[in-house]
Every structure is written in C-alpha cells, then in structure tokens.
Amino acid sequence: MINQKLRNTLLGLSLLGLILLFGASAAMAADDKLDVVYHVSEEDKVGFVLNNIQNHIEGIGGPEKINIVLVSHGPAVKRFHDIEAVNKVRENVAKLQEQGVTFEACANTLTALGFERDELLSGFVIAEKGGVTRIAELQSEGYVYLRP
C-alpha cells in the first residue's frame, strides 16, 4: 500500500517535471507559425526583399504558416517614403500587409533622413529603439533571421 501511494506520488512528480520541461517550447510555438525577421538596409535591395517575402509565404504554404516582420534601416527606408515610393513597392507592401507581414522602420534612420513619422507608407511601425536593436530583440524571442 505504501509502495502504491509512493509510486503515484513519483508518477505525479515525473509528469510535473515533463510539463515544466516542455512548457517553454510549447509556449514558443503557441501559434504554430514560423517567426522570421527580414532585414534590409540597401536601397537597391528593397524590391528584391519584397519578392523574397512573397515567395517565402508561398513556399511555406500560405500566410497562416508564417509570421514575418521586415525591419528596415539606413538608405532602404527612403524607398518606403509615401511620396518617393514607386508603384511597385507601394503595391507590394500593401499586398504583403494584407497577408499579415509587419513593416518596421528605424527611428534613428527617420531622424537622419529628416522624415516625419507619418511620411512613410501606411501601416509602418516605428522601431523606437532603432532597427538593429529591434532585430536583435526579435531574434532573442526566437525569430529566424534573413538578410537577402
């Protein structure tokens, strides 16, 4: 009888251990999506990166399978200026936003370029602590890093 009770206790503790063990990873994969942070700094890479992101969404099987944040800083941000942006960029950004992609621009870059926050294309989020800080932050939260 004592053995039986103790076995139950041991089983209970083992289960608790397993729950603690796998709790963290379960939480990370809570939404069953792969988290990816894309990074762009060069002006002439902007069109390419937008194509890459569209290909990634299609390659992985649709927007419900992936969570993408594009963090832009440096010269690349110019291409997202609401007046400067060419139609192709404007359209692709909108199309990707409809598929759940988040666009962020570096606050330091905006200051350096003399851009106001409302001068970027609609829906852009400002990375207040800076683009690189944000990219490192997302990676430490488990985001995979892609720098086309």
Next chain:
Amino acid sequence: MINQKLRNTLLGLSLLGLILLFGASAAMAADDKLDVVYHVSEEDKVGFVLNNIQNHIEGIGGPEKINIVLVSHGPAVKRFHDIEAVNKVRENVAKLQEQGVTFEACANTLTALGFERDELLSGFVIAEKGGVTRIAELQSEGYVYLRP
C-alpha cells in the same frame, strides 16, 4: 528494505529524467558536426563566399567537423550556370562538394532566369520551396546562419 527499493526507484526515475532532458540535444549533435547554412544572393559575392567556405572548413579543423549548405538565390545563381560559370567557380564548387558541402539553388530564381534545372553545375540541389524558405527551414533545424 522499503526505503532501499524506493531509493532505487527514485534513482531510476532521476536517470530517466536526465535521459529525457538531454535526449533532444544529443540528437541534434548526433553527428558531432556544426551545421551552417551560407546564403548568397549577389553575383559579385560568389567567389568570396566559396573562399569563405573553404576557410571555414580549414579553420574548424576539416570537413569531418562541419556540415555546410550554401543556398543561392537571386542574381548569384547565374554564376553557377554550367555554361556561364568561370573556371575558378567551377573548380571551387567541385572541390567543396568533395569535402561534403551541399549546393542548393532557389527554384523561383531558376524560373525567373529562364534556366532549366539541368543547366546548373553538376550536383546542385533545387530548393523547391524557394531559397529563403529553405534558409529559414535549415535555421529552425539548428543551422547557424552566415551571410558573407
């Protein structure tokens, strides 16, 4: 006596726990090699990246210590075309393949460039879901990312 039996049971459970704990990491390092995915998209980076990979193999102590996949997409893929490739690229790709390096090219890029699958240098694998999808996939399997 009861105490002795229970101690044995507890020891057994502890060992089981430790095995469960370290099972995953043991599996990841099953072949004792560091897994690295290299990424190249610019044409003029191809020669540099091939040199980097050779240096990496030598720096880490030989091909038995490292497992490298080079995923190419965008303009870089042109340099791996079997007719266009210069001798230096052709020779270095072959030399790295002999050391176990895997070369993959983005299926979307092949379509965009109008290349057939058999027009690349011998041994190239096609990343069917696209280059960026493949790079993210490898990273989520534990590959370290290098983008020279």
Next chain:
Amino acid sequence: MINQKLRNTLLGLSLLGLILLFGASAAMAADDKLDVVYHVSEEDKVGFVLNNIQNHIEGIGGPEKINIVLVSHGPAVKRFHDIEAVNKVRENVAKLQEQGVTFEACANTLTALGFERDELLSGFVIAEKGGVTRIAELQSEGYVYLRP
C-alpha cells in the same frame, strides 16, 4: 514517518532536477547581457556598421546591457588599417571600445591583404581560425547575428 522521510527525499530530488534544468540557461545569462555578433565584409559598410553598433548600445539602454563583438573579414578590414583608417573610423572604434565592444579581424584576410598583425588599429583581436569560423562559433555560443 516513512512517508515523511520519502517526501523529503522526493522534494530534494525535485529541487535538484529543477537546478539541473535551469542551470544551463542561468549560466548563459550569467552576466545579464545580450550577446550580439556583428559581421562586416564590405569596405563601404564600415562607417554604417559602427553607427549601428552605437545606436544599438543606446537603444538597449547602455553598454552594461549588451556584449558586442564585431567580426570583420574581406575588404572591410582595410578600413581598420592603422595608417589607412580615416579619423571618423579611428574615433568611432576607440569610442566603442571604451563601451566594451570587441573588434576582431580575420587572420586569413590579413594574410591576403599582406597586413602585419600590428598594423591594425589599437585593440584589434585576430580571429586566428578565420572570420567566418569565429562568427559561427559565437553564434553556437548563443550570440545573436547581425549583418547590416
């Protein structure tokens, strides 16, 4: 009484398990700093990367919050030559070193450029196994990767 003793043993083992479980992650975060490896290979990215690192330190809340290593290889290393370096690079490197940033240069690149080890700016560490080997090594130790 037996039950009580066994409960104490079980509690002890559970605590030991928890300590083992979280020991590794505790060790990794021993200094409470985020570890980041920056990577630069292009000459014309050097000034930009130095700015990025300064912004990162400020964005995260100061040098006590972050541990940064910049690994340079390829043409970028020329900009760190003690005679060739422009004042802006020289000053920014010194300023970042005062904030704890480590600068490393690829040994293979030094050989390729015909640079002696003591020809780089003061405080540079030589990555003896090569720049890419070092970057992968740091990543496998838990460093986040940034390639501006």
